[in-house]
Amino acid sequence: xxxxxxxxxxxxxxxxxxxxxxxxxxxxxxxxxxxxxxxxxxxxxxxxxxxxxxxxxxxxxxxxxxxxxxxxxxxxxxxxxxxxxxxxxxxxxxxxxxxxxxxxxxxxxxxxxxxxxxxxxxxxxxxxxxxxxxxxxxxxxxxxxxxxxxxxxxxxxxxxxxxxxxxxxxxxxxxxxxxxxxxxxxxxxxxxxxxxxxxxxxxxxxxxxxxxxxxxxxxxxxxxxxxxxxxxxxx
Amino acid sequence: xxxxxxxxxxxxxxxxxxxxxxxxxxxxxxxxxxxxxxxxxxxxxxxxxxxxxxxxxxxxxxxxxxxxxxxxxxxxxxxxxxxxxxxxxxxxxxxxxxxxxxxxxxxxxxxxxxxxxxxxxxxxxxxxxxxxxxxxxxxxxxxxxxxxxxxxxxxxxxxxxxxxxxxxxxxxxxxxxxxxxxxxxxxxxxxxxxxxxxxxxxxxxxxxxxxxxxxxxxx
Numbered sequence: 070x071x072x073x074x075x076x077x078x079x080x081x082x083x084x085x086x087x088x089x090x091x092x093x094x095x096x097x098x099x100x101x102x103x104x105x106x107x108x109x110x111x112x113x114x115x116x117x118x119x120x121x122x123x124x125x126x127x128x129x130x131x132x133x134x135x136x137x138x139x140x141x142x143x144x145x146x147x148x149x150x151x152x153x154x155x156x157x158x159x160x161x162x163x164x165x166x167x168x169x170x171x172x173x174x175x176x177x178x179x180x181x182x183x184x185x186x187x188x189x190x191x192x193x194x195x196x197x198x199x200x201x202x203x204x205x206x207x208x209x210x211x212x213x214x215x216x217x218x219x220x221x222x223x224x225x226x227x228x229x230x231x232x233x234x235x236x237x238x239x240x241x242x243x244x245x246x247x248x249x250x251x252x253x254x255x256x257x258x259x260x261x262x263x264x265x266x267x268x269x270x271x272x273x274x275x276x277x278x279x280x281x282x283x284x285x286x287x288x289x290x291x292x293x294x295x296x297x298x299x300x301x302x303x304x
Numbered sequence: 305x306x307x308x309x310x311x312x313x314x315x316x317x318x319x320x321x322x323x324x325x326x327x328x329x330x331x332x333x334x335x336x337x338x339x340x341x342x343x344x345x346x347x348x349x350x351x352x353x354x355x356x357x358x359x360x361x362x363x364x365x366x367x368x369x370x371x372x373x374x375x376x377x378x379x380x381x382x383x384x385x386x387x388x389x390x391x392x393x394x395x396x397x398x399x400x401x402x403x404x405x406x407x408x409x410x411x412x413x414x415x416x417x418x419x420x421x422x423x424x425x426x427x428x429x430x431x432x433x434x435x436x437x438x439x440x441x442x443x444x445x446x447x448x449x450x451x452x453x454x455x456x457x458x459x460x461x462x463x464x465x466x467x468x469x470x471x472x473x474x475x476x477x478x479x480x481x482x483x484x485x486x487x488x489x490x491x492x493x494x495x496x497x498x499x500x501x502x503x504x505x506x507x508x509x510x511x512x513x514x515x516x517x518x519x520x521x522x523x
Contacts, residue, residue: 144456264398
């Protein structure tokens with residue numbers, strides 16, 4: 070970042086310029102600056118939901134596109150995600166308190182035998198940003214852990230993640246158990262992870278394979294829209 | 305002793321691969337990270353009928369490149385050889401490499417990755433180690449090029465916890481006994497904030513598998 074940019078005083082920017090600057094700060098992974106921007110917008114009577122969607126999600130969308138297009142790489146995306154996490158930590162209690170719109174609910178976790186959670190955490194954060202309530206089960210989840218969580222939480226979507234070729238078949242174990250118990254049609258099942266592909270997602274009976282966090286959010290929204298349409302048609 | 309035409313550096317194995325082709329009957333298409341170990345086995349056993357074509361080892365970091373590159377190599381060299389054997393495990397291809405090999409009538413080494421077959425697939429699976437990070441001789445030598453720099457840890461050390469927070473132990477699976485490499489592996493563990501474990505594996509299942517391929521094409 071240049072000296073000139075270092076001199077920018079966020080509080081002196083108007084709303085439009087501040088949001089543009091927050092996009093840049095998110096892109097550069099500057100957590101403290103993003104947190105400052107969030108607090109400034111809240112201080113200017115922006116609703117928490119507006120700060121989330123227009124400033125944070127807007128900025129992360131650019132990061133997501135540039136990652137997809139090979140302009141940004143994993144370290145930069147993680148830094149940006151860390152900056153967004155800082156902003157989200159400020160907004161989350163306010164969003165709950167103000168009853169911000171909720172798109173849907175997702176239970177998400179890495180499958181049994183797998184401790185990798187970078188992708189899963191990114192998806193969880195982007196889902197939260199998109200207005201989903203996210204219940205994160207963490208890593209190394211057995212069938213029982215998934216079942217217990219979906220029975221307890223009643224989500225719209227179950228998300229499963231795996232980084233290893235050796236652990237990804239476990240997703241089928243979970244889906245087959247849902248089928249056995251007659252619960253499969255109650256939930257949309259989304260899967261993701263580096264060694265997965267669309268063919269695998271279809272083969273194990275998932276509703277969709279999601280290539281990255283941005284695709285996961287779009288896919289989740291699409292399935293929620295379908296669900297609402299079905300409910301409206303049956304009403 | 306059979307050697308490539310020119311001495312090959314680890315950097316070349318990472319980014320370019322290696323070619324040792326004086327037209328034996330069998331071609332091994334392998335990951336560049338296995339080149340030195342396969343060459344050692346070829347020379348120790350006098351497998352003059354086995355040629356070696358290694359693809360860039362850095363595909364370790366981008367497994368989506370492995371299957372198409374192996375496919376291109378099989379298509380290119382199949383007419384020149386009685387048999388081709390692929391010395392890649394699944395290596396993060398999610399079963400795609402196995403399907404390719406089956407479709408093209410080619411065999412490949414068994415296992416999910418080299419960490420498994422170096423230790424022996426059966427023993428490795430039985431350990432059920434979730435929280436171990438593995439390095440081989442090659443990966444110890446290339447630790448910065450394969451992990452530290454691509455993960456941005458040279459520039460952003462604060463990412464260490466995000467990458468490795470769920471890991472507990474770095475396991476150095478040694479193919480050769482080399483005190484310098486062991487010291488380097490220990491230092492890698494220190495940098496990652498992980499406990500350190502040394503395991504001498506030798507060539508594990510790689511030796512027996514290649515021996516079976518070699519024997520089946522003798523005479």
